Amino acid sequence: MRPFLLGLALALTLPPFPLGFLAPLPLAFLLRGGFREGFLAGVGFWGLHLLWLPQSFASLFGPLGALPFLPLVLVKALSFGLLFALTPSPLMRVGGWVVLEWLTEQGELAFPWGFLGYALVEAPGRVLASLGGVYFLSLLVLLAAYGLARRHLWALLPWALLWFLPLPKVAGTQKALLVQGNLNPLWDPQGELDESVYLRLTGEGLAQKGADLIVWPETAVWRIPPSVDALLQGRPLLTGLNLFGPNRAVLYQGGGILAHYDKTRLVPFGERFPFREVLGGAYGFFFRAFGLGELADRTPGKRVAPLGPYGVFICYESAFPSVALALAREGAKVLVLLTNDAWYGPSFGGRQHFAMGRLRAVETGLWLLRAGNDGVTASVDPFGRVVAAIPPHQEGFLLAPYALKEGKTPYVRLGDWAVALALTIFLLGLILRVRLPGWRNR
Structure with a gap:
């Protein structure tokens, strides 16, 4: 039950909820634990973060519209469970979490929701996304949580500064x-x-x-x-x-x-239907149930x-x-x-x-x-x-x-370097865990 509640608390720190400044707190506790803890935390997190899906689809298509919600939450929770199982130390989990976020932007089933960096959307510190994108912000959130988990309370000072940075004025012409x-x-x-x-x-x-x-x-x-x-x-x-x-x-x-x-x-299962040659019968059932006819994939x-x-x-x-x-x-x-x-x-x-x-x-x-x-x-x-x-x-x-603007931010020039840094942190945590037994729980 505790991991489930921590997952709920973490979801409350992402949009549209206004508690982003608290994001390191539940994360500090979620940097430990194995598959079970990760799966339960995932059920709580994704169940709340994606609650709009059954609400919106049921209002459009009736009760059957809510059916995709449960399998989606379970699949996303499974990804958390695997992340937790593969990252037995907090330092590995800091890096592995950002890598997992990047992976959700790739492939046929890409669904890039739930990134921890969005906890900073209402903070002036979001300006640091110009350096390394949302993945850099996610890494900052996780590092603040890591410092808190290690009881290095000074790590919360730079986190607090992200909420009070002054931003220059800019005018639209x-x-x-x-x-x-x-x-x-x-x-x-x-x-x-x-x-x-x-x-x-x-x-x-x-x-x-x-x-x-x-x-x-x-x-x-x-x-x-x-x-x-x-x-x-x-x-x-x-x-x-x-x-x-x-x-x-x-x-x-x-x-x-x-x-x-x-x-x-294109939106998977909305504008295109992955694995249609295998799931054609299931798609047909839902199309008929929703009164949509035989939907074709968009190009x-x-x-x-x-x-x-x-x-x-x-x-x-x-x-x-x-x-x-x-x-x-x-x-x-x-x-x-x-x-x-x-x-x-x-x-x-x-x-x-x-x-x-x-x-x-x-x-x-x-x-x-x-x-x-x-x-x-x-x-x-x-x-x-x-x-x-x-x-x-x-x-x-x-x-x-x-206004029309010239020039490129460091993120536009350098791309997702923060993901490479996260992978380096993951590998560093793995090496320290293997070679230095005293680092096993760090």
């Missing part, structure tokens, strides 16, 4: 009109409602003047409305298109599509690249540090996220998703413009501060400040 349609995530089959809502809100927003860019959310419309040119008057429009194949974002200006980007990181994009100066990425991709990193390396001067978080329904999932994505601005040193179907629609500065936002779950628009 341009304005973007971000439009929030607040439409049903199951969409309008004819697309007519979608078009009328976005055209109306765009017209209302442009009447206030000052916008040099218009942004609509993910899958906002099925096509570029023919009447949009009269509204844009030469301004660029970034919007998601709801196509049958790729999940596409386009840059439209001057009466034509100048460039497009197809989402590369993934081939590469990550900006649309002009705009580093556009789509929904789920904001949880992947590697996507924003690639956009910055390819020359993006501002990040633009098109998302449809209405799938989260009444749960806290949308706020959690937003909090995670804020770190992409810090890592890259770029402004982040976020247009969501039902929120969160906001502007985030390069230090991760939310400088403008509109209430979720209602239609509206936001004249959002931003």
